[in-house]
Amino acid sequence: MIEARQLSRSFRTFARRPGVLGAVRDLFRLGGEERLAVDGVDLHVAAGEVVGFIGPNGAGKSTTIKMMTGVLRPTGGSLRVNGLEPFRDRRRHVRNIGVVYGQRTQLWWDLAVVEAFDLLAAIFQVDRDTYRRRLERFDSVLGIRPLLHQPVRELSLGQRMRCDIAAALIHGPPLLFLDEPTIGLDVAVKRRIRDFIGLVNEEEGTTVLLTTHDLSDVEAACERVVLIDHGRVLFDGPTPALKDSLGGRRRMVVDLAREEDATPALVEGLPVVWEIDGARLTLRFRRDEVTAGTLIGVLTARAEVADLSVEEPDIEDVVARFYEDADARRLAAMEAR
Amino acid sequence: MSASSRAGDLPASVTARTGCRLGMQLVLAYRFEALVQLVSASVVALLNWSLWTAIYQGRDQVVGRSAAEMTTYVVVAWVITTFYGTRVDQELSGRFREGLIAVDLLRPWDLHLHHYFRDLGRAGTALLITTLPLFAWTGGLLHLRAPRHWWTWPVFGISLLLAHAISFGFAWLVGVASFRLRNAAGLAHLKATVIGVLSGSLIPLDLYPGVMRPIVLALPFQGMSHTPANIFTERIPWDQVWQPLGVQLAWAVALFIVGRRALRGALRAVVVQGG
Structure with missing residues (x-):
C-alpha cells in the first residue's frame, strides 16, 4: 500500500530580513541553510495494517505524512502509495486516501456540518445511496447525527474531530492517514475514535497510519509502530516490542x-x-x-x-525517557556545529 | 495540476458545480455582510452621482459626455464592483499562511479552477442580493439612462463576466504573491488602490490627461469597470463592440494562464507550517 524507499525531504532555511524590501530581497536570495527534515525513510505498509507513527516534536512525522498525502514534494528517494506518486499524481491519489489533520479542520468553518458532507460527497462523486449508508454507519459509532445542522465554528473540539473523521471517510478510501487525531481530546472521545479506527479497519479492511503523541492510542489501536527521530526510522516492529527495544x-x-x-x-x-x-x-x-x-x-x-x-514497563515512561535523550542529542549536535 | 484529462481527475463540470455551490453557500452564511455592502455601495454611488450632477450644473457636455451618460457611467461602474470585487487574494494567502492549503490539496479538483468557480458562485449570489437591488434603486431614483438597444443587455452581461474573470485573475496573482512575499496586508492595500484608480470604477478612464490615458487604457484593469460601463452607456457602436470584449477576453485568458503557473510554482515551494 505504502512503499517508501530512502524517502527524504530537505528544507532551505534562512533568517528573514526585515521590512517589505527585505522580503523582496529574500525572494531572490539563493543559498540558505539546507536542513534534512526526513532523511532516508524506508517504510512498507501492507493493506489492512494499522500502523502507529511516533516521534518527538520536530522528528519529521508531519513532513512524512505530508509527502504521503501529496501536499509536499519529496526531495529524495522514492514514494509510491497505491501505486501512485502522491505529489505528481495528486488528483488521482487523493481519491484513494482519507486524511485527518488534528490541528486543522477540513470542514468549512461557516457551513453546517451536513452542507460540508454533501459538498464532499459531490466532489468525490459518491452516489446518493452509498453516501447515506456511510453517514448512518459513521453516526452509529461517532454519534454525529445531532451535530449535522450546526455550523462547524460552533462545535467543540471533540465534536469537530468526530465530524472531521467522518468527512475523511465519505468517499470510502482504502487508506486513512490520521495526523494527531486525538490531540486535546477527552478520554471518552479518544476511546470513541480508537473504536472507530478498529471498526473501519476490521470491517472495510482500511489501512490506517496514525501519528500521535498519545502512546495509549498506539497501544490501543496499532499492532505495529514506527518510531522516527531526526528524520530516520529508529524502530519499526510490533507495538509490544517497542518498550524492549528502547530499553524498557x-x-x-x-x-x-x-x-x-x-x-x-x-x-x-x-x-x-x-x-x-x-x-x-x-x-x-x-x-x-x-x-x-x-x-x-x-x-x-x-x-x-x-x-x-x-x-x-510503562510505555509512556520508556518513550518519554527516549525523547529526552533525543532532545539532549539534538542540543549536543547543535552545539558541536 | 497538468494534464487535466487524466483518468480519475475530477471532471470540470463537477469542479464548476461544486465550486459555484460552495461560493454561494459561503455568501449566504454571511448575509449580514451582503447588507453592509449594499449600503456602502449605495453611499458611494450616490456620492459620485451628486458630484457629477453638480459639475454638470448649467452645462450640456463635459469631456464629450452628456450629464445622463456620465451619471449613468459612474453609478454603473461603481455598482458592478459588488459583482466582480473578489477577496480570493486574501482567502488564498490565508490558506497558505495557516497551512490549510494542505487540506485544499486533499480534493481531486484543480485548485485554480475550483477557486474561479467558487468566486463565480460568490459573484452570482452577490448579483442577486446586492448588485441587482443596487441597480433597481439607483436606476429608479437617480434617473439613470437605460440602454436604448435590447442587445446592449446581453453584451453588457458578457462584459461583466469577463470583468469578473479579470478581477479574479489579478486577485489570484496578488494572493500567490502575498504568500511568497509574506506580506498580505501591504499587497491587499496595493491591490485596492490599483483597482480603485485604474479600473475606471470612479471615473471614465478617458478623463485621464495626455500621457496617462494610453497607459491606463492598455492595462488589464480597464476591463473591470471602464469597459462594461461604456458598453452599458452605449458609448461603443454595436459593430465595434467586439473590440473591447476581445481585449477583455485576452486579458482574462492571459491572467488565467499566468495564475496557473504562479500557483504551480508556489506549490512546489510550499512549506506547510506547523503540526
Whole structure:
C-alpha cells in the first residue's frame, strides 16, 4: 500500500530580513541553510495494517505524512502509495486516501456540518445511496447525527474531530492517514475514535497510519509502530516490542518469607538491577535477557518466597525517557556545529 | 495540476458545480455582510452621482459626455464592483499562511479552477442580493439612462463576466504573491488602490490627461469597470463592440494562464507550517 524507499525531504532555511524590501530581497536570495527534515525513510505498509507513527516534536512525522498525502514534494528517494506518486499524481491519489489533520479542520468553518458532507460527497462523486449508508454507519459509532445542522465554528473540539473523521471517510478510501487525531481530546472521545479506527479497519479492511503523541492510542489501536527521530526510522516492529527495544525494564517485586534471606547472594549471576528493602526485593530486568519464569525458578530455589508480582514497563515512561535523550542529542549536535 | 484529462481527475463540470455551490453557500452564511455592502455601495454611488450632477450644473457636455451618460457611467461602474470585487487574494494567502492549503490539496479538483468557480458562485449570489437591488434603486431614483438597444443587455452581461474573470485573475496573482512575499496586508492595500484608480470604477478612464490615458487604457484593469460601463452607456457602436470584449477576453485568458503557473510554482515551494 505504502512503499517508501530512502524517502527524504530537505528544507532551505534562512533568517528573514526585515521590512517589505527585505522580503523582496529574500525572494531572490539563493543559498540558505539546507536542513534534512526526513532523511532516508524506508517504510512498507501492507493493506489492512494499522500502523502507529511516533516521534518527538520536530522528528519529521508531519513532513512524512505530508509527502504521503501529496501536499509536499519529496526531495529524495522514492514514494509510491497505491501505486501512485502522491505529489505528481495528486488528483488521482487523493481519491484513494482519507486524511485527518488534528490541528486543522477540513470542514468549512461557516457551513453546517451536513452542507460540508454533501459538498464532499459531490466532489468525490459518491452516489446518493452509498453516501447515506456511510453517514448512518459513521453516526452509529461517532454519534454525529445531532451535530449535522450546526455550523462547524460552533462545535467543540471533540465534536469537530468526530465530524472531521467522518468527512475523511465519505468517499470510502482504502487508506486513512490520521495526523494527531486525538490531540486535546477527552478520554471518552479518544476511546470513541480508537473504536472507530478498529471498526473501519476490521470491517472495510482500511489501512490506517496514525501519528500521535498519545502512546495509549498506539497501544490501543496499532499492532505495529514506527518510531522516527531526526528524520530516520529508529524502530519499526510490533507495538509490544517497542518498550524492549528502547530499553524498557520490567519490574518484579518479591516479598521474602524471611528477612535474613534478602542478601545480594540471592540474585547472584542474574542479569537484573536489584534493590533490597527489609524483606522486599525489587528486580528490574529486560524481557530479552531473562524471562520472568527463569527468575521465579531461581529465586524460589534459593529462598522461600511469600509473595510476588511482575509489572510491565510503562510505555509512556520508556518513550518519554527516549525523547529526552533525543532532545539532549539534538542540543549536543547543535552545539558541536 | 497538468494534464487535466487524466483518468480519475475530477471532471470540470463537477469542479464548476461544486465550486459555484460552495461560493454561494459561503455568501449566504454571511448575509449580514451582503447588507453592509449594499449600503456602502449605495453611499458611494450616490456620492459620485451628486458630484457629477453638480459639475454638470448649467452645462450640456463635459469631456464629450452628456450629464445622463456620465451619471449613468459612474453609478454603473461603481455598482458592478459588488459583482466582480473578489477577496480570493486574501482567502488564498490565508490558506497558505495557516497551512490549510494542505487540506485544499486533499480534493481531486484543480485548485485554480475550483477557486474561479467558487468566486463565480460568490459573484452570482452577490448579483442577486446586492448588485441587482443596487441597480433597481439607483436606476429608479437617480434617473439613470437605460440602454436604448435590447442587445446592449446581453453584451453588457458578457462584459461583466469577463470583468469578473479579470478581477479574479489579478486577485489570484496578488494572493500567490502575498504568500511568497509574506506580506498580505501591504499587497491587499496595493491591490485596492490599483483597482480603485485604474479600473475606471470612479471615473471614465478617458478623463485621464495626455500621457496617462494610453497607459491606463492598455492595462488589464480597464476591463473591470471602464469597459462594461461604456458598453452599458452605449458609448461603443454595436459593430465595434467586439473590440473591447476581445481585449477583455485576452486579458482574462492571459491572467488565467499566468495564475496557473504562479500557483504551480508556489506549490512546489510550499512549506506547510506547523503540526
